[in-house]
Amino acid sequence: MSQHRSIASLSPGETGTIAGYRSNDIPIKVYEMGLLPGEVFTLTHRLPFNGPVCIRVKNNPNSIALRATEADLILIEST
Amino acid sequence: MTEMKIALVGNPNVGKSTIFNQLTGLRQKAGNYPGVTVERKTGTFTHQQVKYQLIDLPGAYGIHPSSLDEEVVYRVLADPQNSNYPEKVVVIGDPFNLKRSVLLYQQIREMGLPAIFVINMIDEAERAGLVIDVQQLEKVLATKVLLTDARAGKGIDELRAALQHQPGEYATAFDIPEEYTASVAQTKQITGARNNYNAWLTLSQKHHRYLPADQADELATLRKDQGINYHRLQIQETLARYTKLDQQLATAVKDTTKKRENATARLDRLLIHPFWGYVIFFALLLLIFQAIYTWSGPFMDAIDSGFAWLAASTSELLPAGPFNGLITDGIITGIGGIVIFIPQIAILFIFISLMEESGYMSRVVYLMDRWLKPFGLSGKSAVPLMSGAACAIPAVMSARTIENDKERLITILVTPFMTCSARLPIYIIIIGLVIPQTKFMGLDLQGLVLFGMYVLGVVAALGSAWVLKQVMKTSYKSYLILEMPTYKYPVVRNVLYNVWDKTMGFVLGAGKIILAISVILWVLGSFGISERFTNAEEIVRMENPGIDEEAFENRVQSERLEYSFLGSMGRAIEPLIEPLGYDWKMGIGLISSFAAREVFVSTMATVYSLGGTDDELTIRERMGAEINQNTGWPAYNFASGISLLLFYAFAMQCMSTIAIVRKETNSWKWTFIQLAFMTGFAYLAALLAYQMLK
Known part of the structure; x- marks a missing residue:
């Protein structure tokens, strides 16, 4: 783990702003889904045993589920 | 009349198929794209002297494919030589993810295709306080922009009229670096x-x-x-x-709004709760299987006795002879064996399409991902595996949404272990014959055993997935990024279309095979060349002097069957299946049901009715009365019944699945490995069960 916090470090109910990505080699889907730097989101659910997380981008009623490994690739601004 | 080809394109979950159903109604059909087995839905309608052919392309987030589904979209739109290449594209977007939809729109325009833009679910946008400036958007997109609420049918007429719109000059929004x-x-x-x-x-x-x-x-x-x-x-x-x-x-x-607390968020607190989410999901599965078993019962009984009556009265109506036998024992019994599945299949598909329509299915993917991952599968494998409970053929095809090659291959290879609806009639009849009709802890015991068979299918699928994961050593990257849409009341029309589509697909597809096999069986069972077949009457008379007339007739009939072509085939494999507790008559069933499992029940009906003279008995009564000639026990006793259940649980008894797996994996090697593994495992399991229980 680097010193940057990622989506994976949030608890349910916490809000974050996407800052960037841990590597260049992340799925194109992340970009296409609009999980881009500057987007504000809330982590709404987490499943136990390092299961997937569920986030909701601000003003969007749909949620996006990410595996813990993908969630850890997306960095958030430190607050 | 002029014709025009239109393609519907859009992100998943924007209500694309609702628009498709609204535009085409029942004038639609499902097929495949040439070369790949991604389902292609097309439909037609006529508006103002123009005949439109509508193609519903799979959902895609962008034009760069990251799954087979998306590759189809790219290939259809990129190649003017493609037989599905449209003259115009309708891009459908949802108001909350407009940017994402416009991205796809831009890419399509820049590929050189004229397109119009539709924003669906406008009712939700209004309720949430979103205001869309259509004129401004039309200027940005250089085309006609329409607002629809497809679920209520709003804006559909305007969309029909706009299909003739010629989009304006489009300036590229992306300069190549x-x-x-x-x-x-x-x-x-x-x-x-x-x-x-x-x-x-x-x-x-x-x-x-x-x-x-x-x-x-x-x-x-x-x-x-x-x-x-x-x-x-x-x-x-x-x-x-x-x-x-x-x-x-x-x-x-x-x-215009600040805060948006919707019903979906409240529902999700329960439905994807780390504990209650799973409880609800498994309770729902149990409910579905209880429903399939109990709701379909009366319909099945009615169909069963209806066809028995039809066969008996047709037999009386027609002059006696081989033609009479072909119609009553061959064709009517065969059709009865198809129609009897309709209630269960319809009930199962009602539940599956309700789950898809409501948005719950994507929650299932989310809930199951963590638990499927250790087996080399992804949460997205949950959908093929669950659809496998209906039929392995569409289920194997639905694996194409899985982006990762290895996860997709494993999913395809293990899905046929799931209890498909073709196994259901075998299970229901065998369970009805060998499991007592009592209650166990307040639940119907037969229903519980049926549920157990489904659990067994899941265990077999996961177990072999785990084995495959160890064997296949490719290093691969796997991910899950999944949109979970808001919950919606299912559109009754969409559910009904889907249930109709899938049920008719089964009846026509599998039905053709069943009917053909029934007729072939009848021919093989009614003719023979051996001495004991042609001279059956004399031989029976000689071996049983003083037998009364009715018993004589029965003996002649069964003698003929035993020495017909069909009987010879059954007896040829008898040494192989005797240790499993089956006789040669059941051997015939095993042979013919290699084409499709569901053929077993109708085969047994044909075989037993060929061997008897009473046409009024239902399939169930006939099977219950049958005696295994080797052991002298009822043919369907507890041990042979369990053995048969296990055999059909594991064996790859379905030619269509073999064909589809070959097509989807593009590999004979994996197809044969799957066939040998499944059928070999089935034989061992059935052997072990019978030898221990008898």
Whole structure:
């Protein structure tokens, strides 16, 4: 783990702003889904045993589920 | 009358199929795209003297494919020679993810296709306080923009009328980065692409399997020489478009509300709860299987006795002889064996399409991912595995949404272990014959055993997935990024279309096989060349002097069956299946049901009715009364019944599945491994069960 916090470090109910990505080699889907730097989101659910997380981008009623490994690739601004 | 080909394109979950159903009604059909088995839905309708042919393309987030589904979208839209290449595209977007939909729209326009833009679910946008400036958007997109609420049928007439709209001149929103212009020009030379953007798309594609081999080779060399990472190109394009769109759309959509606490968030607190989410999911599964068993009962009984009555009265009506036998024992019994499945299949598909329509299915993917991952599967495998509970053929096809090759292959290989509806009639009849009709802890024992058979299918699927994961050593990257849409009341029309589609697909597809096999069985069972067949009457008379007339008739009938072509085939494999507790008559069933499992019940009906003279008995009564000639016990006793249940649980008794797996994996090797593994395992399990229980 680097010193940057990622989506994976949030608890349910916490809000974050996407800052960037841990590597260049992340799925194109992340970009296409609009999980881009500057987007504000809330982590709404987490499943136990390092299961997937569920986030909701601000003003969007749909949620996006990410595996813990993908969630850890997306960095958030430190607050 | 002029004709026009229109393609519907859009992100998943935007209500694309609702619009498709609204436009075409029942004038639609499902087929496959040439070369791949991605389901192709087409429909037609006529509006103002123009006949429109509508193609419903699979959902896609962008034009860069990251799954087989998305590859189909790219291939149809990129190639004017493609038989599905549309003259116009309707891009459907949802108001909350407008940027994402416009991205796809831009890509399609820049490929050189005229398109109009539809924003669906406008009712939700209004309720949430979103204000969309249509005129502003039309200016940005240089085309007609329509607002629809397809679920209520609003805006559909306007959409029909707008199909003739000629979009205005479109200015490209993405300039190919300077460092790539040379490579793009070279690509254009290699492939003869229509414009620079199409060449750029070819250059940034992962697979080039649709291109001629020499072109693909040249491109591979080009990419290697220039050090081009296709993934980078895709990211660069997507980011550039989004950056521009942020400014362009800033004035087109106004969000007037601050806080949005919706019903979906409240429902999700329960439905994807770390504990209650699972409890609810498994309770729902149990409910579905209890419903299939109990709700279908009366319908099945009615169909069963209806066909028995039909066969008996037809037999009386027609003059006696071989033709009478063909109609009553062959065709009517065969059709009865198809129709009897309709209630269960329909009930199962009602539940599956309700789950898909309501948005619950994507929650299932989310809930199951963590638990399927250790078996080499992904949460997305949950959908093929659950659809496998209906039929392995569409289920294997639905695995195409899985992006990762290895996860997809494992999913395809293990899905046929899931308890498909073709196993259901066998299970129901055998369970009805060998499991007592009592209650166990307040639940119907027969229903519980049936549930147990489903659990067994899941265990077999996961177990073999785990084995495959250990064997297949490729290093791979797997991910899950999944949109979970808001919950919606299912549109009754969509559910009914889906249930109708799937049920008719089964009846016509499997029905053809069943009917053909029934007729073949009848022919093979009614003719023979051996001495004991042709002279059956004399031989029976000689061996049983003083037998009364009715018993004589029965003996002659069964003697004929035993020495017919069919009987010879059954007796040929009898040594192999005797240790499993079956006799040669059941052997006939095993042989014919290699084509499709469901044939077993209708085969047994044909075999037993050929061997007897009473036509009034239902299939169930006939099977219950049958005696195994080797052991002298009822043919369907507890031990042989359990053995038969296990055999059908594991064996690959379905030619259509074999064919579809070959097509989807594009590999005979995996197809044969699957066949040998499943049937071998089934034989061992059935052998063990019978030898221990008898």
